[in-house]
Amino acid sequence: MFPAVTRAFLLSSMTPVCRSGVTVRRYCMKNPTKLRVSEAFLDAQVGEKVRIQGWVRSFRPQKQNLFLHVNDGSSLKSLQVIAPAAMNDPLLGFGCAVEVRGILKKSPHSKQPVELEAEQIWVIGECNPVDFPFKIKERHSLEYIRQFLHLRCRTNAFSSLLRIRSEATAAVHSYFKNNGFLLVHTPTITSNDCEGAGELFQVEVGQGISWFWSFFSVPVYLTVSGQLHLEVMSGAFPRVYTFGPTFRAENSQSRRHLAEFFMVEAEISFTESIEDLTKVWKIGSTGFTNCTKQKNLITYTEAIDILKRSSETFTFPTDWGCDLMTEHEKFLVKHCGNIPVFVTDYPHDLKPFYARDNQDHPKHTAAAVDLLVPGVGELSGGSLREERLDLLRSRLGECGLEDTYSWYLDLRRFGSVPHGGFGLGFERYLQCILGVDNIKDVIPFPRFSHSCLL
Amino acid sequence: MFPAVTRAFLLSSMTPVCRSGVTVRRYCMKNPTKLRVSEAFLDAQVGEKVRIQGWVRSFRPQKQNLFLHVNDGSSLKSLQVIAPAAMNDPLLGFGCAVEVRGILKKSPHSKQPVELEAEQIWVIGECNPVDFPFKIKERHSLEYIRQFLHLRCRTNAFSSLLRIRSEATAAVHSYFKNNGFLLVHTPTITSNDCEGAGELFQVEVGQGISWFWSFFSVPVYLTVSGQLHLEVMSGAFPRVYTFGPTFRAENSQSRRHLAEFFMVEAEISFTESIEDLTKVWKIGSTGFTNCTKQKNLITYTEAIDILKRSSETFTFPTDWGCDLMTEHEKFLVKHCGNIPVFVTDYPHDLKPFYARDNQDHPKHTAAAVDLLVPGVGELSGGSLREERLDLLRSRLGECGLEDTYSWYLDLRRFGSVPHGGFGLGFERYLQCILGVDNIKDVIPFPRFSHSCLL
Numbered sequence: 035m036f037p038a039v040t041r042a043f044l045l046s047s048m049t050p051v052c053r054s055g056v057t058v059r060r061y062c063m064k065n066p067t068k069l070r071v072s073e074a075f076l077d078a079q080v081g082e083k084v085r086i087q088g089w090v091r092s093f094r095p096q097k098q099n100l101f102l103h104v105n106d107g108s109s110l111k112s113l114q115v116i117a118p119a120a121m122n123d124p125l126l127g128f129g130c131a132v133e134v135r136g137i138l139k140k141s142p143h144s145k146q147p148v149e150l151e152a153e154q155i156w157v158i159g160e161c162n163p164v165d166f167p168f169k170i171k172e173r174h175s176l177e178y179i180r181q182f183l184h185l186r187c188r189t190n191a192f193s194s195l196l197r198i199r200s201e202a203t204a205a206v207h208s209y210f211k212n213n214g215f216l217l218v219h220t221p222t223i224t225s226n227d228c229e230g231a232g233e234l235f236q237v238e239v240g241q242g243i244s245w246f247w248s249f250f251s252v253p254v255y256l257t258v259s260g261q262l263h264l265e266v267m268s269g270a271f272p273r274v275y276t277f278g279p280t281f282r283a284e285n286s287q288s289r290r291h292l293a294e295f296f297m298v299e300a301e302i303s304f305t306e307s308i309e310d311l312t313k314v315w316k317i318g319s320t321g322f323t324n325c326t327k328q329k330n331l332i333t334y335t336e337a338i339d340i341l342k343r344s345s346e347t348f349t350f351p352t353d354w355g356c357d358l359m360t361e362h363e364k365f366l367v368k369h370c371g372n373i374p375v376f377v378t379d380y381p382h383d384l385k386p387f388y389a390r391d392n393q394d395h396p397k398h399t400a401a402a403v404d405l406l407v408p409g410v411g412e413l414s415g416g417s418l419r420e421e422r423l424d425l426l427r428s429r430l431g432e433c434g435l436e437d438t439y440s441w442y443l444d445l446r447r448f449g450s451v452p453h454g455g456f457g458l459g460f461e462r463y464l465q466c467i468l469g470v471d472n473i474k475d476v477i478p479f480p481r482f483s484h485s486c487l488l
Numbered sequence: 489m490f491p492a493v494t495r496a497f498l499l500s501s502m503t504p505v506c507r508s509g510v511t512v513r514r515y516c517m518k519n520p521t522k523l524r525v526s527e528a529f530l531d532a533q534v535g536e537k538v539r540i541q542g543w544v545r546s547f548r549p550q551k552q553n554l555f556l557h558v559n560d561g562s563s564l565k566s567l568q569v570i571a572p573a574a575m576n577d578p579l580l581g582f583g584c585a586v587e588v589r590g591i592l593k594k595s596p597h598s599k600q601p602v603e604l605e606a607e608q609i610w611v612i613g614e615c616n617p618v619d620f621p622f623k624i625k626e627r628h629s630l631e632y633i634r635q636f637l638h639l640r641c642r643t644n645a646f647s648s649l650l651r652i653r654s655e656a657t658a659a660v661h662s663y664f665k666n667n668g669f670l671l672v673h674t675p676t677i678t679s680n681d682c683e684g685a686g687e688l689f690q691v692e693v694g695q696g697i698s699w700f701w702s703f704f705s706v707p708v709y710l711t712v713s714g715q716l717h718l719e720v721m722s723g724a725f726p727r728v729y730t731f732g733p734t735f736r737a738e739n740s741q742s743r744r745h746l747a748e749f750f751m752v753e754a755e756i757s758f759t760e761s762i763e764d765l766t767k768v769w770k771i772g773s774t775g776f777t778n779c780t781k782q783k784n785l786i787t788y789t790e791a792i793d794i795l796k797r798s799s800e801t802f803t804f805p806t807d808w809g810c811d812l813m814t815e816h817e818k819f820l821v822k823h824c825g826n827i828p829v830f831v832t833d834y835p836h837d838l839k840p841f842y843a844r845d846n847q848d849h850p851k852h853t854a855a856a857v858d859l860l861v862p863g864v865g866e867l868s869g870g871s872l873r874e875e876r877l878d879l880l881r882s883r884l885g886e887c888g889l890e891d892t893y894s895w896y897l898d899l900r901r902f903g904s905v906p907h908g909g910f911g912l913g914f915e916r917y918l919q920c921i922l923g924v925d926n927i928k929d930v931i932p933f934p935r936f937s938h939s940c941l942l
Contacts, residue, residue: 070668073668087726087758095647106672107725131903159875160903166902184895185902187724196721200671205663214524216561217654221933222710222733223689223748225940233679235703236709237689237855239737249689249737249747250940256676256691261934263942272541277678278732283693283703290633294677294705300608302614304541304587368778385533421613441942443637448620448639449543449585450613478674479717486679486704488717488895 057488066135072108074138074148083214085135086113086150086157089188092170093127095119104132104150110194119154128170129161129188177477182353183479183487194474199464206277206298206460213314215300216272222279225252233282235293252268256281259457262388264301264443268453269445272303277460285483289472290410292461294481301455308378309401311454315405331376334358335365335397344369344429354397355381363411374407387429387443390418390454394421401454407466416456421446504625520589525564526594528602539589540567540604541612543642546624547581549573558586558604564648568595569890571606581705582613582624583642617740619626620857630929637933639870639942649930653918660752660914669754674714676733679706687736688712691863710735713911716842716896719757719873722907723864723899731914739937743926744864746915748935755805755909762857765908769859787833788812789851798823808836808851812858817865828867832857841883842896842910844872861920870910875900 072442073079076088088106095101100122112187115134126132143149156261167182168189169176179186184193210217223237235256239249260276267274278298305311312331332340341352341362350359358377359367359412367375379399382391399407402417420426423446430436430443474480479488520537526538527533541564542560549555555575557566569588578584590606597603621636622628622643633640640646664671689710692702714730721728734751760766766785788795795806795816804813812820812831821829833853836845843854856871874880877900884890884897918930928934933942 064713087905089724105724109667114717127902131905145884158906159900159901159902173557175494184720185723187721188903189545193724196670196672196725203671203673204661204665207658211658214562217657218650219653219657219733219750221748221935223935223940224686224933225942235691235693237690249739249937250935251938252940254940266638266942267641267932270647272544272648279495279673281677285703294675296673331917357838361700408578438834444638447614449616449642451541451585452612478672479678481675481677481704483703484705486677486706486708488675488679 040191043158061132069138070108071104071106071111071113074113074150075109075111075146076198079138080140080148082093082138083135083153084138084150086115087133088112088130088131090126090128090130090158090161090195091190095122097347100126100152102126102132102134102155105193107193107197109162110190110197111146114146115152115155116149117155121152121155123155123157125157127159127161129163130157131159132157140343148418152354152482161162162464176470176472180472180480185411187478192475195468195470196478198468199476199478202407202460202464203277203345206258210275215274215275216267216268216271218260218264218274218276220257220263220276220278220299222257222278223254224257224263225250226257226262227255227256233284235281235283235302239280258282259297260299261455263456264299265321265388265442265445268301268303268455269449269451272451275300275301280457287483287485289474290462290465292473292477292480292482295473295477296460297430297457299455299457301453303451303453305454306400306417306452308376308427308454310416311418311456312376312403315416315456316413330370331378332366332370333379334381334399337362337377337378342368349372357384361412367406367408367411372408374405374413376405378403380404385417387426387433387435387439388417388419390420391425403456405456405458407462408460409469410465413462413466414455414456414458418452418454421450421452423447423450496740504721516550524862525558525565525567526561528567528604529563529600533592534594536592537574537589537607538592538604540569540588541587542566542585543585544580544582544615545644545765546586553765554580555610556580556586556588558588559647561647561651564651566601568600568603569606569609570603571609573824575606575609577609577611579611579614580609582617583620583622584611585613585615586611586742621803630924630926634926634928634934641932646929649918649922649924651813652922653930653932654756656914656918656921657731664727665727667727668723669729671717671723672714672721672728672730672731674709674717674732674753677708677816678717679704679708679713680716681707681709687738689735689737706911712736713751714753715755715909715911718753718909719842719896719899719907722755722757722909723903723905726752726905728863730753734911741937743940744919745918746927746931746934746936748932749927750914751911752914752917753909753911755907757905757907759872759908761831762855762872762908765828765872765910766857768818768869769868769910769912772877775827777918784827785830785832788818788831788835788853789833791831794820794823809837811838814865817860819862821865826862828859828861830838830857830859834858834913839871841887841889841893842871842873845879845883859910861916863923864916864919867916867920868910868912870908872906872908873903875899875906877904 061399066085067146069084088104090106091112100117102115107110133156134152135154138152163272179189185459237254277298330458338354380402384399385400385402392399405414407413461473461476470476520539523538542558545566546557547558555569556569559773561564587610588606589608590604595603632645689706733754792808835858836852836854839854839856843856846853859868861867915927915930924930
């Protein structure tokens, strides 16, 4: 039956249209208006002759008529097409690509406002139902469709996810733009390796697995965060953000981890408190979810008290100074009424060199904050940054990093201001608002330990 | 003088405000309206008490008054501040960060609509004028400021570039969104290595320069293009695009090459001719530049004729079948009147496996197109993709890639449609519209051979 994928089947009583096979090919000189399926539902075109291009999502041949549903990705909804049975063809079926021309009519059925009465149907590309992994009228699980990364956009579930992801991305940009933030393209390749060398991907020019020279003359890595680069810009722009891929080489196949994920990061100058910072954050989140209205700010010290006082048995210790583990985070979210919870002022020793020293006693804390949410745990983390040159220099000195980060110290030498920022894992955010259990189902091409398909 | 960067200097007759140094610090309970400098120029606040936060871009102490210009990145323009000479302080000077409170007044000078009569000035962070690489009233070259990647955003030239880059990014997203395109986050890490292994960056988990295990179980690379991944999505969404970092390990320090650069890529289904494709492209370009109005489409064969007929002496051959080199591209652009020029239908053998075979004789061409622009040469490239299963399979077979790309062949097995797309180098585009000679000056953190600063 192959190679008929580009064969244009003219299944009508009208004159066949020549498709020459060379670069310029047109169906006919006078084309009726091309409509997207979502536009057809707007109803304004009823009575008009239109053409629709898309893929067949259901196919029901009856004695007198054929019924097809054609989807073009513009909406979850498909357009019902009715054609005389004489237009049937062996290549017409579930999954194939078609162009349909006809008159858009009000539908007699309550299920859909309009339907297309076909005058012509072309099969643009056929689809062998035996080989195609998705079957008509079957409901496939997310796990099943995930095996076919190159085809899963053709399912209702994943095409909906892609539309939402695209809209959520636009909403992120729109929120920051409307609030006076400058978008900064922070780099993917960086010579910074501050946040734990074990989790870093290194980059080099290679052929196969032999590494023959150093392209950049220094070891370079895939970025784990654009924060330090945003801080550079926050010395001239009080509100900056970035939104792009970040990388962690965590050897995890969990439902919450990816090796490559998207992060929204913002940095705000002239900010002097965690509360001020979380306000920007809350406004941002409200912009897309309205899920963080409640009063939901607790300190790490209060969190430890809550854990200690609880009757729950935890695997990991809950002593002051210990990191909060997933089990603790889950408990805290539940304890607060299953809403997003900000935990602030973590032990100073748990946080990276850039976190602002609260200079408190006897419990020495840093002005850092994590946002915990139901279902996914840690969604976001942030801090005030240490803007005081002397404190930052001595902290870097303790880590033996004073020379490496002399450029970062410069930012505190020349017009330093109190500032802070946060990063939000975009996939975890999508998991959270959509209730999707596995992070691999909210990103087009998931990369994780032992898997990099396509 | 250090560590006074966070010392808040209260240079007024009012009661000093306590800044405790702990997490929550506020200047005072009742804050006057905080304005961005660009908002101050909107004029509506004249007569109001306001506060401004930013960096001092010029400083002129006179006998009776101090004159400062304060910039906060919201605009190229700075706000003029006038203060009594008594408010002067050794820490106040070029480059320092300040908060100024006072009354916004109409300016008596024609240079600016408004000015701020200061009642209080705080130096938030000082700036040592000896160490600071940029000097007051000096005009520094782009080459000079490029040495200080972490500070160059504080110059007029580079802060303007950053604002334009941010706006141009928003314009790209806005154009595609308004034209029904779905944004797809194509992956940065990929196991595809189709476009010439010599130019690829390889990714692995490493410590220092020892490579100890394969994280993904297969060799993986930094993406050179999101095209193949967009093609996956174009099997369910007729209009998709991506906008993100792409990578080429070209050993070049030229003014037109970066190892990491941003690319806008779009893929359009149900497209059957290069002309249709360039229409989308032109509309897109017009959306931000209006620079491609003229008739400017020539075939490769016509281009070769033009080169052959010219009196110019070229270093590289101009025979049919040879690739167009920079010297040829420059000549063609000039020949066409120094406007953007589309060159179409390149020799089949010069183009990758996915380019659509025009099946013409005797000169065998593919439906590929490049966009050449004045100043930067090749800005963009695209093609119709080979959607015919049999032709694609035999081409992949010739390259020994049939197994590797079985997933790509699947896209032609199940509901294949005629489609095509293009990629546009975002930095080259910025160079083109801004007339910036060196590509390193239109990206925040340039990465190129032997250089990966910060």
